[in-house]
Amino acid sequence: MANDETTVLRIDLASPTPAYRQIADGLRALLVHGVFKPGDRLPTVRQLAIDLTVHHNTVAQAYRLLAEEGWLDLRRHRGATVIERRSQRASAASQQNFSQRLRELTARAVADGLDAKAIARQLDTLADELNK
Amino acid sequence: MKSPDLNWPLICGALLPWGCMAVAALFTPRLSRPDLFFAVTVNPSFRQSPAGREILRRYDRSVVIVAVLALLLVGFVQLGTPALAMIGLLGPMFLELAGWFGAFLAARRRAMPYHVEPTAQREAALQPRKVSPLGGWAAQAGPFLILAVAFFCLWWRWERIPARIPIHWGVSGSPDGWASKHPASVFGSAMIGLLTCSFLASLWYAVLRGVRRIHSSGPRAAREARFIRAISSFLLGMEYWLALLFGLLSLAALRPNPEAPLPAFWPLMLGQTLLIGAVFFIAYRAGQGGWRWGRPGENERLPTEAAPVGDRTPDECWKLGVFYVNRNDPALFVEKRFGIGWTLNLANPRAWLVIGGILLFISATLAISLLTLD
Numbered sequence: 134m135a136n137d138e139t140t141v142l143r144i145d146l147a148s149p150t151p152a153y154r155q156i157a158d159g160l161r162a163l164l165v166h167g168v169f170k171p172g173d174r175l176p177t178v179r180q181l182a183i184d185l186t187v188h189h190n191t192v193a194q195a196y197r198l199l200a201e202e203g204w205l206d207l208r209r210h211r212g213a214t215v216i217e218r219r220s221q222r223a224s225a226a227s228q229q230n231f232s233q234r235l236r237e238l239t240a241r242a243v244a245d246g247l248d249a250k251a252i253a254r255q256l257d258t259l260a261d262e263l264n265k
Numbered sequence: 266m267k268s269p270d271l272n273w274p275l276i277c278g279a280l281l282p283w284g285c286m287a288v289a290a291l292f293t294p295r296l297s298r299p300d301l302f303f304a305v306t307v308n309p310s311f312r313q314s315p316a317g318r319e320i321l322r323r324y325d326r327s328v329v330i331v332a333v334l335a336l337l338l339v340g341f342v343q344l345g346t347p348a349l350a351m352i353g354l355l356g357p358m359f360l361e362l363a364g365w366f367g368a369f370l371a372a373r374r375r376a377m378p379y380h381v382e383p384t385a386q387r388e389a390a391l392q393p394r395k396v397s398p399l400g401g402w403a404a405q406a407g408p409f410l411i412l413a414v415a416f417f418c419l420w421w422r423w424e425r426i427p428a429r430i431p432i433h434w435g436v437s438g439s440p441d442g443w444a445s446k447h448p449a450s451v452f453g454s455a456m457i458g459l460l461t462c463s464f465l466a467s468l469w470y471a472v473l474r475g476v477r478r479i480h481s482s483g484p485r486a487a488r489e490a491r492f493i494r495a496i497s498s499f500l501l502g503m504e505y506w507l508a509l510l511f512g513l514l515s516l517a518a519l520r521p522n523p524e525a526p527l528p529a530f531w532p533l534m535l536g537q538t539l540l541i542g543a544v545f546f547i548a549y550r551a552g553q554g555g556w557r558w559g560r561p562g563e564n565e566r567l568p569t570e571a572a573p574v575g576d577r578t579p580d581e582c583w584k585l586g587v588f589y590v591n592r593n594d595p596a597l598f599v600e601k602r603f604g605i606g607w608t609l610n611l612a613n614p615r616a617w618l619v620i621g622g623i624l625l626f627i628s629a630t631l632a633i634s635l636l637t638l639d
Contacts, residue, residue: 140391141481147385163391176391183477183596184389186577 139168144185152187156195164204164215166262175205175213275342275354283339283357285541287332290365292545293604294321294372296552300573303373304586304602306383308573316379324372331364369603373586380580384572390481395490396473399498405469408462408508415455415512422519426451430518432637438530440523450637451518457630458511462504464626469500476598476607479554479577492555495547496606502543506536548605576600 140163144155163169175196176184182192196213199205203218223231242252294302299309302317303324311317338360341353398404419426426446432453433442444450472493480486510533517527527533551558554576578599582591589599590612597615598607609616 141388142391143386143388145385146387160391169391174393176389176393179595181389181391183475184481185387186477186594186596187387188593189595 139163142181142185144187146187152185153191153194153198156181156185156187156192157198160195160199161202161204164199164218167265169215171215171217173215175215177212272342272350275350276339279339279342279354279357283332283335283361286358286361286365287328287335288545290328290332290361290368291325292549294324296548296557296605297603298553298556298575300383300575301553301602302379303369303376304580304583305373305376305380306573306575306580307376307379308381311379317376320372320375323375324368327368327371328365331361331368335360335364369586381573383575383577383580386572386574387577388481390478390486397494398469398473399494399501404501405466405504408466408504409459411505411508411512412455412458412462415458415515416452418516419451419455419518423451426518427523429523431523432634434514434527434530438526440517444637447637449633452515453633453637454511454515457633458508458515460626460629461507461511464623465500465504465507469497469504471598472497472500472607477577477596477600479574479600484559485556488551488555488558491558492551495551495555499543499547503540506540510536551605553605554600576602578602 142156142159142163144152144159146152148155150158160175169175175181178189178192178196182189185192196205196207200207200213203221204215205213206216207213239252243249297304299312300307302312303320307317312321335357338356339353341349341356344350344353400407428446429443430446430450431440431442432444432450433440435441444453476493478486478489480489513527513529513533517523549557576599578589578591578594582589582594583602584590586603587601587608589608589610591610592612594610595613596610597613597619599610600606601608609619611617
C-alpha cells in the first residue's frame with residue numbers, strides 16, 4: 134500500500150454529488166490505480182465515518198457499492214478487504230456511456246478555459262498509469 | 266504586637282486551584298486553533314486584527330477582575346467558623362469558574378459577527394493508523410501490577426493490621442481520618458486507585474484509538490499525532506502516579522506506628538506539583554491539536570486552505586460554545602473548541618453512558634470514603 138498523501142480520501146459535503154458516491158468514486162480511483170492491493174484492509178465503516186464526519190450508513194453504502202462491483206470483501210467485524218477482481222467485459226452501453234461522459238467532461242474543461250493540448254497530455258498520462 | 270496565626274494548609278488549599286484557574290483562564294484563548302476564536306470559526310488572521318485584539322483584551326480584563334475578587338474570598342479561611350472557612354476554601358474556585366465562563370460567553374458574543382463558514386471539505390487517511398504509545402501497549406499493565414501488589418500485601422499481612430487504621434491525611438502528612446479494621450476500609454484506598462486507573466486507562470485508549478484526526482497528511486497531521494502521543498503519555502504518567510499514591514496510602518495500614526506522618530508525603534506533593542506543571546507545559550507548547558508545535562514562522566509557511574478548517578465541525582452544533590450536540594456526527598469524542606483535549610458529542614447515546622460511568626465512579630469513590638470513616 135502506498136503511503137501518506139496518496140491514501141487520503143477527500144470529499145466535499147457541499148457538493149451536489151451524494152457523499153456515498155464521492156466516497157465510492159474516491160476509493161475506486163485508488164483501487165484502479167493499484168494504490169491498494171488484494172489483501173489490503175480499508176478502514177472500518179465506523180472509523181471512516183468518524184474521520185469524514187458522515188453517518189455510518191453513508192460509508193456502509195459506499196462499501197456495499199464497491200463490494201457489488203467486485204472490489205471488496207465485506208465481512209462482519211473484519212472490515213473491508215480488497216480482493217482480486219475478475220476483469221470485466223464492458224457492455225456496448227457502458228462503453229457508449231463512458232465516451233459520452235468523457236466528451237462532456239473535456240468540453241466542460243475547454244469551456245472553463247483549459248488548454249486542449251494540456252487536456253490531451255493529462256489523458257495520455259492517465260492512460261499510461263492505467264496500462265502499468 | 267503579635268501577628269495572627271495564619272491557617273496555611275487552608276490558604277494553600279484555596280490558593281492552588283485559584284492560581285491554576287487564573288492561569289488557565291488567561292491562556293486558554295491563545296491555545297485554540299488559529300481559525301477558532303472563542304469557539305467561533307473565523308479567518309486565521311482575525312486574531313491579530315484590531316477587532317480580534319480588542320475582544321481578547323476585554324476578555325483578559327474580565328478574567329483579571331474576577332481573579333482579584335476571588336482572591337479576596339480566600340481571606341474568609343481566617344475568620345474562624347467552619348462555614349466561613351469553607352466559603353474561603355471553595356468560594357474562590359466557584360467564583361473564578363463562573364467569572365471565566367461569563368467572560369468567555371461575552372467574548373464569544375462579540376466574536377459572532379466575524380464568523381465565517383468553515384470548509385465543507387473532509388478528509389480521511391486510508392492507511393492503518395500507526396499508534397505508538399509511550400512504552401508500548403504493555404506499559405498499561407504497570408499501574409495495575411502496582412495496585413495488585415498492594416492488594417496482595419494487605420491480604421497477606423491481614424493479621425498484622427491494627428484495629429484502627431488511618432484512611433485520610435492532612436496537608437502536613439499526619440493522619441486526620443480513622444476507620445475500624447474492615448475489608449472496605451483496609452482495601453478502600455487501593456480500590457479507589459483501581460477505579461481511577463481503570464477510568465484513566467479507558468481515556469488513554471479512547472485518545473489513541475477513537476479521536477478524530479483533523480488533518481490526514483503533511484506536517485499538520487504529524488503534529489496531531491505528536492499531540493495525541495503527548496496527551497496519552499500524560500494520562501499514562503497520571504495512572505502510574507495514582508497507582509503509586511493509592512498503593513502506598515493503602516499500605517499505611519501496615520505501618521508499626523500509624524499515627525506518625527507519612528514519610529513519603531513531601532515527595533508525593535512534589536510529584537503532584539510536577540504533574541500540574543506538566544499539564545500547563547504540554548498545553549502551552551502544543552496548543553489544541555499540537556498546532557503551536559514547530560519552529561518560529563513555520564505555521565505561516567504551511568499551505569493555506571480556501572476556507573478555515575477549524576475542527577471540521579459546524580458552529581451551530583456548539584451550544585454555548587462548549588457543548589457539542591450533533592446527531593449527524595458519529596464521533597463520540599471531538600476536539601474541544603475552547604481548551605485542550607476532547608469533549609463528548611452529547612447527541613451520541615454512548616456519551617451518556619460515559620457520563621453515567623463518571624458519575625458512578627464519583628459516587629463509588631465517595632461511598633467508599635464515607636462508609637469507611639469512623
